[in-house]
Amino acid sequence: MDFNLSPLNKLVIKTAKAFCEREIPKIDAYMQEHKDYPPNLQEIFAKHKMLGMDVPKEHGGIGADNFNLILVAEEVGKTATTCMLPFFMNNSVAETICHWGTDEVIKKFVPPLCDGSAWASMAFTEPNTGSDPRALTLTAEPDGDDFILNGTKRFISMANKPGYGIFFAKDLSMKGKPFDTTAFVVDKMTPGITFSGHYELMGLDGADTCDVFFKDVRVPKANILGKQGKGFPILLRWIAGERVQQCAATIGGGQAALDESIKYGNQRVVGGFPMGYMQGFSWMLAEMKTKVEASRLMCYKTVKLQDEKVKGFEAASSELKVFTVPMIQEVCRQAVQFHGSYGYSKEYKVEKLFRNAMHAGVVASSLEINKTIAGMTILTQK
Amino acid sequence: MKIIVCIKQVPDVTEVKWDENGSLIRTGLPSIINPNDQNAIEAALVLKEEKGAEVTVISMGPPQVEEALREALAMGCDNAVLLTDRKFGGADCWATAYTLGLAVKKLGGCDLIFCGVEAMDGNTAQVGPEIADFLDLPLLSYAEDIKVGDGTVTIHQNLGDVTRVIEGPMPALVTCEKELNEPRIPRMDLVFSCFDKEIMVMGIDDLEGELANFGLKGSPTRLRKVFSPKRAKAQVEFLEGTPKESSQKLVEKLQEINAI
Amino acid sequence: MTSTKDISAHKGVWVFIEQFEGKLTQSTLSLEILGEARKLADKLETELTAVLLGENLADTAAELIQYGADKVLVGDAPVLANYRTELYTDIICKEAEERKPDILLVGASATGRDLAPRISFRLHTGCTADCTELDIDDDKKILVSTRPAFGGNVMATILCPDHRPQMSTVREGVMDVPVKDASRTGEIIILDITAKEEDARVKILEVKKHEAASVNIQEAIRVVSAGMGACTGECFDSLKTLAKELNAEIGGTRPVFESGRIPHEVQIGQTGKTVRPELYLAVGISGTVQHTTGMSNSKTVVAINKDPNAEIFKFAHYGIVGDAKAVVPELIDQLKAAKG
Numbered sequence: 007m008d009f010n011l012s013p014l015n016k017l018v019i020k021t022a023k024a025f026c027e028r029e030i031p032k033i034d035a036y037m038q039e040h041k042d043y044p045p046n047l048q049e050i051f052a053k054h055k056m057l058g059m060d061v062p063k064e065h066g067g068i069g070a071d072n073f074n075l076i077l078v079a080e081e082v083g084k085t086a087t088t089c090m091l092p093f094f095m096n097n098s099v100a101e102t103i104c105h106w107g108t109d110e111v112i113k114k115f116v117p118p119l120c121d122g123s124a125w126a127s128m129a130f131t132e133p134n135t136g137s138d139p140r141a142l143t144l145t146a147e148p149d150g151d152d153f154i155l156n157g158t159k160r161f162i163s164m165a166n167k168p169g170y171g172i173f174f175a176k177d178l179s180m181k182g183k184p185f186d187t188t189a190f191v192v193d194k195m196t197p198g199i200t201f202s203g204h205y206e207l208m209g210l211d212g213a214d215t216c217d218v219f220f221k222d223v224r225v226p227k228a229n230i231l232g233k234q235g236k237g238f239p240i241l242l243r244w245i246a247g248e249r250v251q252q253c254a255a256t257i258g259g260g261q262a263a264l265d266e267s268i269k270y271g272n273q274r275v276v277g278g279f280p281m282g283y284m285q286g287f288s289w290m291l292a293e294m295k296t297k298v299e300a301s302r303l304m305c306y307k308t309v310k311l312q313d314e315k316v317k318g319f320e321a322a323s324s325e326l327k328v329f330t331v332p333m334i335q336e337v338c339r340q341a342v343q344f345h346g347s348y349g350y351s352k353e354y355k356v357e358k359l360f361r362n363a364m365h366a367g368v369v370a371s372s373l374e375i376n377k378t379i380a381g382m383t384i385l386t387q388k
Numbered sequence: 389m390k391i392i393v394c395i396k397q398v399p400d401v402t403e404v405k406w407d408e409n410g411s412l413i414r415t416g417l418p419s420i421i422n423p424n425d426q427n428a429i430e431a432a433l434v435l436k437e438e439k440g441a442e443v444t445v446i447s448m449g450p451p452q453v454e455e456a457l458r459e460a461l462a463m464g465c466d467n468a469v470l471l472t473d474r475k476f477g478g479a480d481c482w483a484t485a486y487t488l489g490l491a492v493k494k495l496g497g498c499d500l501i502f503c504g505v506e507a508m509d510g511n512t513a514q515v516g517p518e519i520a521d522f523l524d525l526p527l528l529s530y531a532e533d534i535k536v537g538d539g540t541v542t543i544h545q546n547l548g549d550v551t552r553v554i555e556g557p558m559p560a561l562v563t564c565e566k567e568l569n570e571p572r573i574p575r576m577d578l579v580f581s582c583f584d585k586e587i588m589v590m591g592i593d594d595l596e597g598e599l600a601n602f603g604l605k606g607s608p609t610r611l612r613k614v615f616s617p618k619r620a621k622a623q624v625e626f627l628e629g630t631p632k633e634s635s636q637k638l639v640e641k642l643q644e645i646n647a648i
Numbered sequence: 649m650t651s652t653k654d655i656s657a658h659k660g661v662w663v664f665i666e667q668f669e670g671k672l673t674q675s676t677l678s679l680e681i682l683g684e685a686r687k688l689a690d691k692l693e694t695e696l697t698a699v700l701l702g703e704n705l706a707d708t709a710a711e712l713i714q715y716g717a718d719k720v721l722v723g724d725a726p727v728l729a730n731y732r733t734e735l736y737t738d739i740i741c742k743e744a745e746e747r748k749p750d751i752l753l754v755g756a757s758a759t760g761r762d763l764a765p766r767i768s769f770r771l772h773t774g775c776t777a778d779c780t781e782l783d784i785d786d787d788k789k790i791l792v793s794t795r796p797a798f799g800g801n802v803m804a805t806i807l808c809p810d811h812r813p814q815m816s817t818v819r820e821g822v823m824d825v826p827v828k829d830a831s832r833t834g835e836i837i838i839l840d841i842t843a844k845e846e847d848a849r850v851k852i853l854e855v856k857k858h859e860a861a862s863v864n865i866q867e868a869i870r871v872v873s874a875g876m877g878a879c880t881g882e883c884f885d886s887l888k889t890l891a892k893e894l895n896a897e898i899g900g901t902r903p904v905f906e907s908g909r910i911p912h913e914v915q916i917g918q919t920g921k922t923v924r925p926e927l928y929l930a931v932g933i934s935g936t937v938q939h940t941t942g943m944s945n946s947k948t949v950v951a952i953n954k955d956p957n958a959e960i961f962k963f964a965h966y967g968i969v970g971d972a973k974a975v976v977p978e979l980i981d982q983l984k985a986a987k988g
Contacts, residue, residue, distance in 0.1 A: 017458060017579050024573045055577040068577050275956065401798055481777075485769060509798050512777035514765035517733075521766040526849040527733050529762045542853070547731070547758040549673060553854040608774030608811040614804050617796070617937055624951070624967045634968045635978040638950065639986050641966055647870075647927045647948050648894060648983070 011077075018074045022081040025054060033089045037212030041204065043092060043167070051093050052122025060097035065104050065116055071313045072247065076254035076305060083258020084265075086358045088210045092125055092164050094251055099126035099172060102244050103191065106232040115170050115191050127171030127194065128248075129159040129218060130241050137375055139174070139187040139238045144220060146175035146188055152224045153177075153190065155198075159218040161369075166201040166216055169194055172231060172240070173218075180235040189237035191229045198223035209361030246320040248370050250309050253330040256366045257305055260298045260334035263341035263359045267291060270345055290340050297333040304329055321383035324376040331367045338363040389441040389536075390498035391432040393465070394488050394519070395425035397449055397456035398509045421456045424504025426463075426571035427564040431534055432502050433464045433572065439536065442466050444495065448476055448487050454587060461582035462574035469495065473591040478604025481510075485518030487602060490595040492523060500541060501561040505530060516563040526556030529563040654748070658812040661689040662697045662749040664740065665712060666759055669729075670704035672711070676825050677755040679715055681818050683826030684782055685753055686716040688791070691784040694750065697721060699743070701736055703729035713834035716826050720834065725841040730852050731759045735843045737766040743839065744771060749813045751791050753782070756817035764817045774808035775815035780822050780941075790814065800918040800938045821866050821922030863897055865914045870896035870927040873916055873943070875960075876903050877932020877953060878972040884909055886976045887931060893983040899923065901939050917942035932972040935960025952976070 011019070029050060036044045044050075051057050059075060061067020075097065082090040100119040104112055118124035135141035144157030155175055165171065170191050177188035192199075202217035232240050268291060271282020281287055308326040311319045338360040342349035349356050367373040399417035421429070432443045445460040447453050448471040457468040471491050479487060492501060501523075503516035520527035532551070533544035542555040546565055592602060600606055627637040642648045663685045665678040672678060682698060689696040698717040700709055702724065709720045723739050744752065744767070754764040756778045768775035780803075781794035790807060791814040797804045808814040865871065872891040878884055891898045898914060905915040916923055917939040928946035932953060933939060940963050943949070951964035954971045961967045968975055 013455060013458065014580065014583055016455070017462060017574070017582075018576075020459065021462065021574045021576065021579050028573055054573060055575045059576060068580050070576075070580060074580075273955070399798075401801060480774065481765065482769060482772070482774060485765075511797065511800075512765075513761045514768070514775060514777055517762055517765040518769040521737065521769045527762065527766070528850060529733070530758050549668065549675070549858055551856045551858065552730070552852055553856075554850050554852050556850040608768075608772065608808055609776055610774075610807045610809055612792070612805040612807050614797070614802050617800075617803050617941065624961045624964045626956075626961075626967045626969060631968075631970050631974040631978040632982075634970065635975060635982040638966060638968060638979065639982040642927070642948075642950075643986065645948060648986075 015074060015077055018070075019077050019081060022078040025056070026081055026085050026087075030085050030087050030089060034085075034087050034212075037089060041212050042214050043089060043164075043212070047089060047092060048096065048125060049122040051096070052120070056093055057096050057122065058100065058120035060101040061116060061120060062101075062104055065112055067100070067104075067116075067120065072250065072309050073306070073313055076251055076309050079251045079254035080258035080261070080302075083255035084262040086259060086262065086355060086362055088212050090255075091210070091213065092167075094248075095128065095164060096120075096124075096126045098244060098247060098251070099128055099170070101247075102128075102172065102240065103231060105243070106189075106240055107191075110228065111191060111231065119170065124169030125164045125167035125194075126169055127162055127164045127167075128241075128244060129162045129165065129171050129173045131161050132158060133160050137371065139185075139241075142174060142176045142187060144173065144175040146177050146179075146190065146225070148179040148227075149224075151227050153188075153227060155190070155192070155220040155223040155225055157220050159220075161205065161215050162218050163213060163215050165194060165218045166214060167194070172244075174237050174241060177235055177237075183235055185235045185238065187237035187241075188234050189231040189240045190225050191231055192223070192225055194218075196223050196225065207365070209358070209363070209365050211358070211361075242320060245371055246323040247312060249323045249327050249376070250305065250312060252366055252370050253301070253305050253326050254309075256330060256334045256363055257298060257301050259359045259362050260294075260301065260337040263338045263356055263363075264291070264294045264298055266354070266356050266359075267294065267341045267344040270348075287344065290344055294337045294340050297337050301330040301333050318383070321380055324371075324379040324383075327366070327371070327373065327376040328380050331373050335360075335363045335367065389435065389439055389500070391435060391441050391443045391500045391502060392492055392495065392498045393425070393428050393432050393443060393445045393460070394501065394503045394515070395429065395445055395447045395456060395460060396422045396504075396507045397447060397453045398422045398507055401508050419452065419455060421459055422504055422507045422509075423571075424506055424508070424564060424566060426504075427566060427568045428502035428504045429460055429463055429465065430569045430571040431531075431562075431564055432500075434569070435500075435534075435536060436464065436466075441499075444469060444498070446471060446488065446491055446495075448472070448479070448484060448491075450477075457587055458582050459574055461585055462578040463572055464575065464578060467588070468585065469588045469590060471590050471595075473602075475592045475599075475603045478607065479602065480607035480609045481512055481514040481518055482608050483602055483604075483606040485515045485522055486597065486606065487595065488515070489519045489522040490597045491590060492519070494590065494595055497559060499558045500536070501525065501559075503561065503563050505563045505565055513563075516561065520561040523561070526560040527563075528554055528556050528560055530565055531562050532565050532567045534562060534564075534568065655810065655812050658748045658750040660695045660697055660747075660749045661685045661692065661751045662699055662744070662753070662813065663717075664752070664754040664760065664763065665698050665700045665708075666731075666755055666757060667700060667702040667705065667708060670702060671708060673757075675755075675757065675820055677757055677760075677818075677820040679825045680820065680823040681753050681755055682712065682715050682717060684818070684823040685751075686826060688751065688782060688784055689718075692750070692789060695719060697749065699723075699740060701728045701739060709836050711828075713836070714828045714830055714832050716829075716832070718834045720836045721839055722836060723839045723841050725843070727843055727845050727848070728841065730855060731763075732848050732852075733762055733766065733850055734848050736763055737770065738843065738847075739839065739841070740767055741770050744813060752813040752815045754815070754817045756819045760817050764815060768815045771811075771813065773811035773813060773815060774806075775817065776806040776808070777817050779816045779818050782816060782818065791816065796918065796941060800941050819922065821924070863914055865897055865899050865916065865921055866923055868897035868899075868923065868925050870894050870929075871899050871916075871923055871925045871943075871946075872896045872929045872931065873933060874898065874900040874904050874910065874931055875933030875939075875953075876901070876907070877934070878976070879904060879907065879909065879932065880973055883932070883973045883976060886980065890929075890931075890976055890980050890983075893980055893987075894927070894929070896927070896929070901933055901936075930960050930964065931976065933960050934958050935963060 058067035180186035506513035
C-alpha cells in the first residue's frame with residue numbers, strides 16, 4: 007500500500023493551490039460585497055479548463071479520477087471560500103448526465119456545462135422533504151411531447167443562474183407504479199420558473215441558495231435523464247459522490263483550522279512563552295491533528311472505492327460522513343476555543359471555518375440519514 | 389518560430405525555516421520553478437499564442453527537476469528537455485551556462501532563448517548573459533516588455549537609472565524581469581495530459597563538449613564556506629513601561645547619544 | 649582563454665567604472681568599489697586600474713585618479729556613449745587578455761550584471777555576484793568574496809583559485825566612498841577604439857531617464873522604516889509625522905512596498921536599498937534576514953514591535969515592545985515636548 011501521492015496528484019494540488027491564491031481573494035471580495043457569485047465565475051473556471059474535469063474523455067472532458075478532484079476539494083476547503091461550489095456542481099452534474107443520459111441529452115447539455123456558459127444545479131429538496139422521494143410535491147404531468155411541471159424546490163444552489171439543473175419530480179404518468187420519481191434536465195430560464203431571494207446561511211458566505219417555483223413549466227420529454235420513474239437512484243449515486251467531495255472540502259477546512267491554531271500557539275505569548283507549549287494547548291493540537299489525519303485517510307480510501315467502482319461505495323461514503331462530520335466540526339470548535347476571544351472575532355479565520363464546517367452535518371444528506379444508511383448496511387451485510 | 393526557455397528548479401526560499409541552533413533547514417522545502425523563469429515561460433507562451441511559436445523548456449539538474457518540467461508543460465510548453473548527469477553536479481555559473489549552451493546547440497538552435505533575470509536561490513543573474521556570450525547571440529537583458537517583429541526582437545530594458553528601448557536581430561537571448569508579465573497557472577487539462585508527453589533526457593555523452601568544462605571540475609569559482617549572516621553585536625536594551633513611559637525613555641536615550 | 653599555468657603573469661586590480669553622459673552615474677557604486685579596490689591593491693602591493701568606457705571622459709578620468717586609481721584605461725568614442733553590451737565586452741576582454749589583470753571588479757548594477765558575466769564567460773574565469781565583502785587571503789594572496797545566497801538566508805565565501813582575472817560584482821551601499829585626494833597622480837591611457845556602430849548587433853532606439861528619485865534614502869541621516877506592523881489604521885500616516893519630528897526619511901520593507909504604501913526607491917533590504925544612517929527606527933518590522941541585510945550597519949537602531957521575540961530586536965540597540973499604533977503617537981508627543 008503506497009501512501010505517497012503520485013507526481014500527477016502533486017501537480018494537481020500545486021495547480022489548485024495556485025488557483026486559490028491567484029483567483030479566490032478577488033472572488034471572495036466580490037461575494038462579500040454582493041452576496042452572490044460574480045457573473046463571470048464559470049468563465050474563470052472554463053479558462054483554466056477546470057470544468058469538465060469530471061467528464062469522461064469520450065464526451066470531451068478530461069476524465070480525471072475522483073481522487074484528483076478531492077485533492078482539489080481539500081485545497082479549496084482550506085481557503086474557506088464558497089466560490090468553488092459552482093465548480094464542483096458543474097463537474098458532478100455533467101458527469102451525472104454523461105452516466106445516465108442518452109447521446110442526445112449528453113450532446114445537448116454537457117458542453118455548455120464545460121465551456122463556462124451554463125451554471126449547473128441539482129434539485130431534490132423541497133419544503134417538506136430532503137430525502138424521501140415519496141413525499142415529493144413537484145409534479146410532472148405528461149402533455150404530448152412534454153411534461154408540465156408544478157411545485158417548489160427549496161435550498162437549491164445556483165438555481166437562479168442561467169444553465170441546467172437536474173430536477174426530481176413526482177411523475178404523474180407513473181401513478182400506481184412502485185417508483186414514480188423522474189429526473190428532468192431543466193433549462194432554469196424556462197418561462198414559468200421563478201425564484202425566491204437567497205437564504206442567508208450560517209456559513210458558506212455569499213451562497214445563492216434559494217427556492218425555485220414551477221408554474222406550468224413545459225419541459226420536453228427528451229430532457230428526461232435515465233428512465234422514467236427511476237430517477238431516485240440518479241440522486242443517490244450523485245449524492246454518494248457529493249458526500250465525499252463535501253468531506254474532502256470539510257477536511258481542508260479542518261486542516262486550515264489546525265494551521266491557524268499552530269500559528270497562534272507559536273505567536274501568542276502568555277506568561278513569557280508561546281502559549282502552544284502549555285500542556286493543555288499542545289494536547290488540543292494533538293487531538294486536532296489526529297482527527298484531521300484520520301479523516302483524510304478515510305476520505306482517500308473511500309474515494310478509491312469510488313474510482314474502482316466497488317459495489318458498496320455508497321455505504322462507504324455514508325460511513326465517511328458519519329466519521330468526518332463530527333470529527334472536523336470538533337476540530338473547528340477547538341480551533342475557536344484555542345484562539346480565545348480572538349476565535350470569536352471575525353478578524354480571525356477560525357470562526358468562518360467553524361461556520362462552514364457546520365453545514366456538513368445538514369447539507370447534502372444529513373448526518374442522521376448517513377448513520378441510518380451505514381448502520382442498516384452493516385446489519386444486512388452477510 | 390522556435391523558442392527555448394531555460395528554467396531552474398529552486399527550493400522555495402520564502403518558506404525557509406530555522407532550527408533551534410539557528411541553522412537553516414534546507415530539506416523539506418517545496419520545490420518550485422524559479423519565479424523569474426516563470427516570467428520567461430509566460431513570455432514564450434504569449435508568443436506561442438500570438439505567432440504560433442513552438443516552445444521548448446530545458447533545465448539542468450538532478451532527476452527530480454522533471455517535476456518542474458512537467459509543470460512547464462502543463463503551463464503550455466510543447467517540449468521539455470532534462471539535462472541530467474552526475475558529472476553536471478556542482479556546476480557554477482560558468483559551467484551551467486556551458487552545459488545549457490551546448491544543449492541549445494544540440495537541439496539545433498532556435499529563434500529566441502528566454503531566461504529569467506535571476507534565480508531566487510543563487511541570485512547571481514549571470515547564467516543568461518553567459519549563455520548569450522557562449523552562443524554569440526545578441527543579449528537583451530532586463531526585459532520589461534518584449535515585441536517580436538520581422539526577424540528582430542525589441543525590448544524595454546530596465547537598467548535602473550534609465551529604461552532603454554533596444555532592438556536586436558534574431559536569434560537572440562532575452563532575460564526576463566518580474567515586471568514583464570504575470571505567469572499563468574497551469575491549465576487543468578494540460579496538468580493531466582502533460583504526463584503523456586515524453587521528456588527528452590540528455591547526459592554528458594549527448595552534448596559535444598570538453599569533459600573538463602562540466603560540473604564542479606569545470607567551475608572556475610569554488611565555495612569556501614557557507615555560514616549564517618552575522619548577527620548584530622548590539623545587545624538590545626528594552627525600554628519598559630506604557631507607550632508613554634517607554635517613548636519618554638527613548639527620547640531621553642536618543643538625546644543622550646546625540647542621535648536627535 | 650586563460651589557462652591555469654599563466655596565473656602568475658596576472659597582476660593588478662581593475663575596476664570597471666560606470667558612466668552616464670560622460671559623468672559618474674547618479675549612484676556612487678563605481679566609487680565605492682574603487683575605494684574598496686584601493687585597499688585590495690594596497691594589500692597585494694599592486695596597481696589599481698580604473699576602466700572607463702563612454703564619451704567625453706577626460707574630466708572623469710582625471711577624477712578617478714584623485715579617487716585612488718593609479719591608472720585609468722579610457723575608451724572614449726561616440727559609439728560607446730551609452731552602455732553597449734557587445735562593444736564593452738569586446739573592448740574589456742581584449743584589454744584584459746593583453747594586460748592580464750589579477751582581479752577585475754564590476755558594480756552589481758543592471759549594467760554591471762549584464763557586462764560582468766559576459767566577460768567572465770569569454771575569459772573563462774569565475775565571477776562572484778553581488779558581494780558584500782571583499783578581502784585578500786594573506787597566505788594565498790587571492791581574492792576572497794563573500795555574498796548572500798539562498799534568498800539572503802545564508803552567506804557564502806567564494807574563491808576563484810585557478811582562473812584569471814578573479815572577478816566579483818559588488819552591490820551599492822555596501823562599501824565606503826573613498827575620499828578625493830587632489831594631490832594624487834596617475835597615468836591616463838587612451839585606448840584606440842576601432843569599434844563601429846555596425847559592430848553592435850543590439851541597437852539602442854531610445855533612452856529614457858527615470859525621474860531622479862526625490863529621495864535618496866541612502867543619503868538620509870535618519871530613517872523611519874515601516875514594516876507591516878505599522879500599517880494598520882492610521883498608523884502608517886502617523887509615521888509621516890514621526891519622520892517630520894525626527895527630520896528623517898521614510899523607508900520600509902518589501903511587503904510594505906508591495907502594498908503600495910512606499911515607492912521602490914525607499915524599499916530597504918535585499919531586493920531594495922542598503923542604508924547606514926545614524927538613526928534607524930524600525931516600526932512594526934519583524935526583522936527577516938532579507939530586510940536586516942539592508943540596515944544592519946546602521947549606527948543606532950531602535951525597534952518597535954509587539955512581539956518580544958521578533959528578530960529585529962537582535963539588530964536593535966533600543967527596543968520597545970508594544971503595538972506601533974499605540975507607541976508612535978506617544979513618541980511623537982515626547983519628541984515635541986523635548987523640543988519645546
